[in-house]
């Protein structure tokens with residue numbers, strides 16, 4: 001059992017094992033919060049990155065991810081649409097930048113990227129977002145080595161490809177691809193020199209052991225994924241998981257705090273499910289190490305807090321965000337460590 005006194009987690013490691021991680025996840029909350037804050041303060045500033053998300057191609061995906069409204073196997077009523085044009089997407093990126101976003105994430109409901117006109121447009125979108133001096137992130141399913149290197153050449157900052165849950169629980173959630181398929185894509189992304197954005201979802205019916213197991217896979221990657229989104233399930237009507245019970249906010253805090261301890265320098269992204277979290281629960285997530293949010297009133301097919309309410313929240317907490325976006329509305333008193 002890990003003892004809880006200050007500074008026990010002071011190094012960056014890549015050899016965490018599941019039982020050790022489970023001990024951290026299950027620590028008395030008050031100690032877990034203290035330990036994760038210490039790690040966070042040692043390695044990072046209290047600065048939140050604002051990332052806006054835009055669904056470039058919605059619905060009609062051939063995978064059977066049981067949480068997802070965009071799968072052809074779900075009965076969700078969503079507004080499916082084919083891929084938006086390059087200029088429409090870049091206009092959304094400009095709007096997001098004007099609202100203060102630093103990163104623009106683009107999503108395609110695809111099992112895998114196919115070469116052709118759509119892929120060429122994706123490359124133009126990446127270049128266009130980078131020309132706006134924003135970070136560009138894409139999530140579009142599996143990709144080949146050649147596609148990864150073209151995306152790298154276009155300037156892509158990061159590719160998002162989540163593992164979602166533990167290797168053991170995976171086949172309960174998705175049957176149309178394997179865990180190894182996901183790991184292979186992540187390796188191609190890394191080998192092409194693109195940052196890896198890889199995380200998971202809590203609330204799929206997994207145990208705490210599964211959560212530890214997912215974190216084990218992530219924290220044994222060397223280097224750690226530069227970005228780790230932690231989503232809590234949005235139980236969307238029409239999906240296989242529509243009846244799943246809402247995740248308790250304390251579970252989210254534990255998951256974020258543990259991820260912070262294991263991967264001290266990664267961006268830990270407090271992702272889907274934020275609408276269900278109280279202001280106070282979000283504050284605890286930030287305190288324990290979350291340092292990015294999806295910013296803007298839509299995720300992919302579900303809603304998210306508004307730009308304005310998030311700016312108000314961050315200002316109220318006194319954490320820094322986008323240094324290039326300071327107006328009287330957003331300026332916080334300078335933060336001393």
Ligand code: SAM
Nearest residue numbers: 067068109110139140141162231232233234272
């Ligand atoms: N098709 C691509 C893929 O799966 O990588 C990109 C889009 S997919 C919607 C991106 C990620 O969103 C998923 O891997 C999953 O982790 C997360 N996600 C999707 N639906 C969700 C939901 N209902 N609740 C929480 N997270 C969700």
Ligand code: DTB
Nearest residue numbers: 139229234271272299300301302
């Ligand atoms: C991630 O980990 N979460 C985002 C982003 N990466 C692509 C997606 C959340 C989707 C939530 C459900 C929806 O809006 O459809």
Ligand code: SF4
Nearest residue numbers: 061063065068071109
């Ligand atoms: Fe397709 Fe991604 Fe949804 Fe799975 S999560 S069904 S791969 S869009």
